[in-house]
Each structure stands twice: as C-alpha cells, then as structure tokens.
Amino acid sequence: MRYFPQNCDIIDLSSTDGQIRLFDNILENPQLDHVIDLEAYNLDRFFSIFKDISYDHAAAEAGMGVAVFYFLDRTLASIQTAIALRKQLTSSQFVLVRNDAIGAYRAPVYGERELSRIDMDRQIRLPVLSTDVLDFVEDPEFNLADFIMQRPHSLPDWLTDELWSFLEVIYEQQPIGTAETMLSA
Amino acid sequence: MKPTVIMVGADKGGVGKTTTSRALLDYLARNNIPARAFDTENPRGTLKRFYPGITEVIDMNSVADQMKILDTLDSADVKVTIVDQKAGNLSSTLDTFDRIGVLEAARHGHFDLGLIHVVGPSVASLDEINEISDYIKGINYVIARNFINETNFFEWDEKTFKKYFADLPDATEIEIPKLNEMAYEQVDLAGVTFSNFFENRDARGKDANFSFVLRGYVRKWISDLDAEFGHLSLLQNLDHVPPEIIAKPKVEAQRAAKK
Numbered sequence: 001m002r003y004f005p006q007n008c009d010i011i012d013l014s015s016t017d018g019q020i021r022l023f024d025n026i027l028e029n030p031q032l033d034h035v036i037d038l039e040a041y042n043l044d045r046f047f048s049i050f051k052d053i054s055y056d057h058a059a060a061e062a063g064m065g066v067a068v069f070y071f072l073d074r075t076l077a078s079i080q081t082a083i084a085l086r087k088q089l090t091s092s093q094f095v096l097v098r099n100d101a102i103g104a105y106r107a108p109v110y111g112e113r114e115l116s117r118i119d120m121d122r123q124i125r126l127p128v129l130s131t132d133v134l135d136f137v138e139d140p141e142f143n144l145a146d147f148i149m150q151r152p153h154s155l156p157d158w159l160t161d162e163l164w165s166f167l168e169v170i171y172e173q174q175p176i177g178t179a180e181t182m183l184s185a
Numbered sequence: 186m187k188p189t190v191i192m193v194g195a196d197k198g199g200v201g202k203t204t205t206s207r208a209l210l211d212y213l214a215r216n217n218i219p220a221r222a223f224d225t226e227n228p229r230g231t232l233k234r235f236y237p238g239i240t241e242v243i244d245m246n247s248v249a250d251q252m253k254i255l256d257t258l259d260s261a262d263v264k265v266t267i268v269d270q271k272a273g274n275l276s277s278t279l280d281t282f283d284r285i286g287v288l289e290a291a292r293h294g295h296f297d298l299g300l301i302h303v304v305g306p307s308v309a310s311l312d313e314i315n316e317i318s319d320y321i322k323g324i325n326y327v328i329a330r331n332f333i334n335e336t337n338f339f340e341w342d343e344k345t346f347k348k349y350f351a352d353l354p355d356a357t358e359i360e361i362p363k364l365n366e367m368a369y370e371q372v373d374l375a376g377v378t379f380s381n382f383f384e385n386r387d388a389r390g391k392d393a394n395f396s397f398v399l400r401g402y403v404r405k406w407i408s409d410l411d412a413e414f415g416h417l418s419l420l421q422n423l424d425h426v427p428p429e430i431i432a433k434p435k436v437e438a439q440r441a442a443k444k
Contacts, residue, residue, distance in 0.1 A: 016367040020398045053401020098348050 002140050013042050019049055030062045043081070047088055056092045066092040069124075073102055079114045086119050094119070099126040127169045133162050188258035188296040189423060193303065194270030194278070198393055200305035201229045201331040201361055204369075206269040208361075209301070210236055211379045211407065212414045213265060218423050220265040223254055225274055234376055242308075245270070245278050255287060265273035265406050265423060275302070275313070278322040292323035299419040303343045303361070322355065325419040331361040360412040368402040370394065379407055 001008045012018040026034045038046055050056070059066045068089060072078050086094045096118060098104075104111070113178060129137065136142055147155075147163065155163070200421060205265060206222065210232075212219045222240040224230030230242035244248035279300075283287050291298035300321060304310045308406045314328065372382045375395065383404040387393040414420055 007266075016398070016402075018378055021402075022398045023398045024396050049401075052405040054404070055401070058401075065306060127421055145318075 013045050013049070022051065023049075023055060026060060030064045046054075047085060051088050056090055056134065060091045067095055068092055068118050069095045069097050071099060072096045074104065076111060076114060079111060079118065082118045083114070093121040096120045096123045097126060098123065100128045101126070122173075122175070124170060124173050127166050127167055130162060133159055133166075137163070186264045186293075187193050187421075188253070188261070188264045188266070189299070189419070190258065190266045190268065191299045191301060191419065192268045192270055192278070194268075194275035195303045195310065196273050196275045197305060198272030200303045202272070202308055205271055205301060205303050205329055206232055206234050206267055206359060208407070208410050209414065210239075210267060211412055212420070214378075214421075215380060215411075218265055219263040220267055221261060221263050222267040222269065224282060226267050226269070226271040228425060230269075235378055237374070244282075245274055251281070253361055276317060276414045279317055279331065287302060288320060288324065297419065297422065299327060301327045301329050303329045303331055309360050311351060318398070325417075326356045327417060327419070328356050328358050329361050338359065357417060361413070363407045364406040365402040366400070368399040369408070371399050372403060379403055383407065427432040
C-alpha cells in the first residue's frame with residue numbers, strides 16, 4: 001500500500017467480507033494481473049480458504065494462471081511448510097524464492113534433502129542488495145517500473161549499475177518469454 | 186422398494202433441524218433419490234420455502250395430517266418421506282406414533298423408520314436423548330451433533346461427555362459441520378437450496394450471481410456433510426434411481442400435453 005496506494009487494497013482475511021473482496025474481485029477481473037502480498041501469519045488461513053473454495057480450479061476455469069512465490073527462510077520448518085503447501089496446490093505453479101540476503105538454511109545436508117522433496121515448478125534466487133541501494137529502493141517515491149523504462153531518475157551511476165545487475169540476475173532465471181509477464185505483475 | 190420415513194427433530198429449538206432437513210433433501214436429490222417432505226412448522230413452514238414443489242406444511246397434532254404421511258406410504262409415487270419436526274414436537278410425535286402402532290410397524294419391517302435427532306451443546310438438548318430412549322428401540326436412531334456455532338459438546342468434561350455419548354448402543358452419530366455465517370445467510374436470503382447456491386442458480390434454476398467465496402464455503406460444507414450422511418445405513422439402503430428414469434415422466438407428460 002505504501003508503494004502502490006492507487007492500485008492496492010488492504011484486505012482482512014479473517015472476515016468473510018475481506019475474503020469476498022479479494023477472491024471474488026480477482027475472478028471478476030481475469031483480464032488483469034493481480035499480486036497478493038501475503039503476511040506470514042496469514043499463510044495457513046489463506047491457503048486453507050484457497051483449498052476449501054477450490055480457488056485454483058476456479059481461476060483456471062476463468063482462464064487465469066495462479067503462481068505461488070514462496071520465500072524460503074533459514075529454517076527447516078520453512079522447507080517443510082513449502083512441501084506441505086505444494087501438495088495442496090493442484091493447477092497452480094509453485095515457485096521457490098531464495099533470498100541471498102536471508103541466507104541458506106541452517107542444516108545444510110538435511111536441508112538439501114528436504115529441499116529436494118519440494119515439487120517446485122521453478123526456483124528464483126534474489127541476489128543481495130547493498131544497504132545503500134536498499135535505502136533508495138525502499139523509498140516510496142522510487143519504483144522499479146520507472147527505473148526499468150529508463151525514465152528520468154536521480155540515482156547515482158554506481159547505484160544504477162548495482163540495481164541493473166540485481167535485476168539481470170533475476171531475469172536470467174526466468175524461462176524465455178516470461179520477463180514481460182514479470183514486469184507487468 | 187420399501188417406504189422410508191426419516192424424521193428430523195428435537196424438542197429444543199434453534200439446534201438446526203430445518204438446516205439438517207434441507208441438507209438431507211439436497212443429499213437425496215444429488216443422489217437421484219426422489220423424496221417428499223412434510224414441514225410441521227405449522228402454519229408457515231421454513232422448509233417449504235426452500236422446497237416448495239415437494240413440501241407440504243402439516244400439523245402433527247391433527248389426525249388428518251398424520252394420515253397424510255402414514256396412510257400414503259405405500260401409495261405415494263416417491264418412497265422416501267422426510268418429516269421436519271418443529272421444536273417441542275419430537276417427544277409428543279414419538280408418543281403418538283407409539284400409541285397408534287407406527288413404531289411397532291416399523292420394528293416389524295413394514296417400512297423403514299429413522300430419526301435424526303439434532304442436538305445442540307446444552308444440557309437441556311442432550312437430556313432429550315434419555316427422554317426419548319424408550320421410543321427409539323428398534324428404529325434407526327441417529328444423533329446429529331450440530332457444530333454450526335463452532336462449539337463443543339462437553340468434550341472438555343469427560344464425565345459429562347460420557348454421560349451422554351459413551352453409552353449409546355443403538356445410535357449412529359453424525360456431525361453437522363459449521364457453515365460460514367455469511368454463506369448461510371446468503372443462502373437463506375436467496376431462498377434456494379444449498380446445491381442451487383453452489384451451482385450459482387436462483388430459485389427458478391436460472392443463472393445467479395452469488396459470491397464465489399460463499400459458494401465455495403457452501404460446496405465445502407455440503408461435501409463434509411455428504412461424508413457424514415454417507416455413514417448412515419438408513420441412507421445407504423435407499424435405492425438410487427438413475428437420472429434417465431427420473432427424467433422420463435417429464436418427457437411423457439410433455440408428450441401428453443402436446444396431444
């Protein structure tokens with residue numbers, strides 16, 4: 001909401017009203033891309049509703065694709081949650097996101113074994129950004145779309161270079177032909 | 186097929202009798218089992234609002250209305266009869282049925298009789314189980330614990346729980362799961378069956394515009410409830426009628442009308 005006040009809505013998932021505003025609204029506008037930024041504490045509730053109302057099936061019927069971007073943290077519990085979550089999804093894509101800024105999980109051998117049990121469709125690695133770049137990126141006045149479209153901005157060259165490198169690493173991990181989809185989302 | 190009478194009742198009010206009756210009629214319809222219903226909430230029946238075509242509002246204290254149910258079991262086109270008992274009517278109806286030999290006839294196999302006793306989480310409601318125990322011997326007795334208010338049934342107090350539920354030799358237990366309140370209200374407001382609601386159809390069978398989320402909640406609830414009804418031998422014994430047989434009379438009626 002802080003970054004996209006014009007096209008963002010805050011939803012209370014604990015209320016049925018909120019659930020209707022979210023899920024019904026998306027199905028009524030299948031021509032648009034929708035991003036749901038889910039708080040960790042809402043993960044169970046969200047996917048419980050998602051499963052109960054067979055949302056991925058309805059989205060597929062409406063001609064929409066659903067992709068779940070799951071951010072792994074350093075705990076095994078995070079991997080195990082990913083495994084359980086993946087099993088719940090039928091027609092949705094499951095994309096594992098590993099953020100270098102968070103680091104790898106704490107139990108490397110066991111963790112790798114568990115990780116292989118996640119039936120992920122693909123994986124994305126987010127490189128680390130320096131604190132200085134993060135300061136710029138987190139400024140509500142800044143947005144990546146303007147930056148990518150090379151609209152005028154006041155970033156110093158060194159910062160622009162670092163940000164381009166960051167984005168390139170991510171884009172290179174996308175299957176061919178999906179970069180535009182990522183940008184519009 | 187032997188006639189089957191299923192009474193849905195409780196002496197206490199507000200425990201979900203009519204909701205259970207509606208869900209049961211839905212279940213039968215989805216399984217292609219034709220049924221008729223009697224709503225004893227005289228004079229204005231709630232069940233009739235949702236199933237106007239197959240429901241008749243009756244007064245169980247009237248002998249003529251008792252005859253409408255019992256004397257037509259063999260002659261009625263459909264062999265499954267659901268009786269939605271209004272609050273406070275269960276004990277007196279069982280007493281009447283006992284006195285006029287209905288329970289005895291069921292025990293001798295002249296027809297199948299089942300009672301779905303809907304209980305809520307209160308001592309008054311649970312005490313009914315003991316109060317009617319003499320009547321239910323030899324008939325299909327089902328205790329339906331209604332969780333519609335997301336409550337519990339004294340599971341936290343082992344002594345009380347055992348008092349009511351641990352010693353029910355001839356009873357089958359089912360649970361009525363909780364349905365999202367807003368979904369319940371929307372179905373009620375629309376005046377449609379649960380099946381029509383999740384299939385997004387209005388009371389006339391035309392396309393409606395119900396919320397997907399609410400339809401999803403109803404679909405999940407129906408699915409959970411179907412699993413509960415699936416446990417009941419009373420329902421398992423009912424013959425399933427293939428859809429083409431149900432459709433046939435309509436076609437014939439149309440042809441007759443054209444002639």
